[in-house]
Amino acid sequence: MANKTPLIVTLDGPAGVGKSTLARRLAGELGVAFLDTGAMFRAAAFTLGEGSWDLPQGLLQQKLGDFDFTLRGSGADTELLLNGHALPAAIRGEETGRWASLLAVVPSVRAYMKMAQIYLGNTTSLVAEGRDMGTVVFPQATHKFFLDADPEERARRRCRQLEAQGKPADLKAIAESIRQRDDQDRNRSIAPLKPAPDAMVVDTTFLTESEVLEAVLDRVRGLR
Incomplete structure (x- = not known):
């Protein structure tokens, strides 16, 4: 009997739009793994260190060759x-996020991450969230979504998230960081941030997490 093809659901969108939270909940509802691709880039940036994006391509490839990403468990x-x-909690810091955005435009890094993500998707049913899951990594995925929201609202959400963790939150600084990352992600020459042609675009600015989850679940269950 042939193996069942893994279920792939992609969630793309800019920083602070709520992709990770939604992906965890969605993966739990579907009983599949959650792939946080942003964490993969953050882990690489944190491990390789500041300035790693300026290393020679050959040296970067050599260092990435020592990386092996795997998934364990499902849902949240x-x-x-x-x-x-x-992965250490430190990868979630704002500075590491900025490093990850800079590292993400390096061709050898993107090539390695794409290969690693495709391998995970070929072997595991999952909900993959990131910047180019539906356009580059899993263009064959049946279920594709692009989440967006007003930048100021995304900054406020990030502040609330940090405050809930007992960490300092500077709204102005976070809003500026989000604007910079948006510019980097949307205007980069390699895999710029944009919805896949067949993706469902969801503006989450005025929606609760549960309302967004319901909209996405309805679409997935309607297509399956």
Whole structure:
């Protein structure tokens, strides 16, 4: 009996739009793994360090060759492991996020991450969230979504998230960081941030997390 083709659902969109939260909940509802591709880039940036995006391509390829990403569990309990180890909480910092955005435009890094993500999708049913999941990594996915929201609202959400974690939150600084990352992501020459032609675009500015989840679930269950 042939193996069942893994279910792939893609969630793309800019920073701070709520992709990770939605992806975890959606993966839980569907009983599949959650692939946080942003965490993959953050983990690489954190591990390689500041300025890694300026390293020679050959050296970067050599360093990335030592990376092995795997998934364990499903839904909100999914763990993304690097070389068998859980990722440190420090990768979620604003500085690491900026490093990851700079590293993400390097051709050798994108090529490696695409290969690693495709391998995970070929072997595991999952909800993949990121910047180019539906356009570049999983163009064959049946279920594609692009989440967006007003930049100021995204900055406020990020502030609330940091405050809930007991961390300092400067709305002005976070809003500026989001604007810079939007410019980098939307205008880069390699895989710029944009919806896939067949993606459902969801403006989350005035929607609750549950309302967004319901809209996405309705579409997935209607197509399956």
